Amino acid sequence: MIELNEVSYGYAGRTLLSDLTLGIAPGSFHFLTGPSGAGKTTLLKLCCLELVPQSGRITAFGKPAEQLGRDGIAQLRRRVGVVHQDCRFLDHLSLVENLALPLRASGQDPHSYREDIDALLAWVGLSTRADALPPELSGGERQRAALARALILSPDVVLADEPTGNVDWEMSLRLLSLLLELNRMGKAVLIATHDLNLIRQAKAHVAARNIRLRGGRLEMAGAEL
Amino acid sequence: MSRAARLLALLKGDAAAEKVVPPSGFTAQLTVFTAATMAFLAVFALALSLATDRLATRWGEALGQSVTIRIAASEGDTDAQAARVLEILGETPGVASARALDDAEERALLAPWFGEDLPLDSLPVPQLIEVIETGRGFDPEGLAMRLRAEAPDAVIDDHRRWRRPLIRAAHRLHLLGIGALGLILLSMAAMISLAAHAALAANGQVLEVLRQVGARDAFIARAFVRRFTLRAGAGAIVGTLAGVASMALLPDMEAAGGFLTGLGFAGAGWLAPLLIPPLAGFIAFWATRHAALRALKEIP
Incomplete structure (x- = not known):
């Protein structure tokens, strides 16, 4: 669905990622690991076309990224749910309204989907926080809310950047179980994390691939955990 | 849509x-x-x-195609010169029509400055002749020269100059x-x-x-x-x-x-x-x- 071919990216004269080749196939489960600053977030941003590679080629759902245009990129992002590390929301909107944003942006009437939003909130355990404003949510609640928002359009791919970075272990397991359940539903999942315990925990449930970023290159690509 | x-x-x-x-x-x-x-x-x-x-x-619109000729001569001569000016205007190419203003019209023109009861007969008010041009107009310099020769007290008041x-x-x-x-x-x-x-x-x-x-x-x-x-x-x-x-x-x-x-x-x-x-x-x-x-x- 998303393929990176010999992609390089850098800034300020420094090459961060060099000649990366990666394919995210339907129903696949990837962990992306690597030390801080290795470029995990950058790689995820390249996958959802938030960044443009300096060289190489990105293909999304069969179309070269450079041919998509801004509307095409918007269309792509409706098929790729992203959980950002900093979980950005619109602070003046309630949690329900934030979850409805992707629906509204794609031209759908959120009122018709209220039941789906409620179901999704229940699935991530935030039913009681539906009317809360984002600043009123805890770190774990924000992570789950971000996951819910990423899934509201039923995307084909879920990219999660350190989704358990701000939560305790119990919450990490809960988020992992949500992502595993998504994968069982046929969604491709790519999680950037440095939490090896989380990866080991996942290993018991799914045939995940662990790809490691080091020195701007991918290592152990394709290795089963 | x-x-x-x-x-x-x-x-x-x-x-x-x-x-x-x-x-x-x-x-x-x-x-x-x-x-x-x-x-x-x-x-x-x-x-x-x-x-x-x-x-x-x-x-x-007010300016239109009109020109005024003013004749300020002695009483008897004014009428003679006015008649001559009208004759000349009748022969001048570019003049559509010409007519002498009567006393009532002249009194109406002066009323804003001197009031309605102006004793026009006792004042040396010049005779005014209104000239309407054709679209092409007449030659003002040629007309002025002819007037100077045949009606020396007639003056062309071409208000187009200031309007x-x-x-x-x-x-x-x-x-x-x-x-x-x-x-x-x-x-x-x-x-x-x-x-x-x-x-x-x-x-x-x-x-x-x-x-x-x-x-x-x-x-x-x-x-x-x-x-x-x-x-x-x-x-x-x-x-x-x-x-x-x-x-x-x-x-x-x-x-x-x-x-x-x-x-x-x-x-x-x-x-x-x-x-x-x-x-x-x-x-x-x-x-x-x-x-x-x-x-x-x-x-x-």
């Missing part, structure tokens, strides 16, 4: 969609105030432009009014654009989040555009009403009759300010959309 239907849909809007942009008090007030002020000034510029156009037309510059000035004032109106509208566009830029800059994170969740540029721009269009339209309505009310309070042009009192609107001209609010709305629409799409290009 047709363009008109799209515009209607935009103005009707989706309050919930617009809600994705947080309320922005300062830029809202700035836009309303700017639109109101500019609309108020636009009413005056429009009034100046229409009034000077009217004035130029009136003066042009034409006034008409030119009125036409230029008309253009100046249109220019001022254009500048006012451009200033309005610039100020609304600045206010939109400020609102967009203050909402950078909103733009980023919306792009991340798959919003197209047109969707994001629409939220800002509708808000600024409605604000500008509302401000312009207030400013236009205030401007029209001010014009209505000017002294009646017919009663006073001067140039300055004729600066208001007349007849169908009172409908012209109705164009200002929709024009302000269109300008706000264009300026905000342009600003929004430019700002969005910075966001991947």
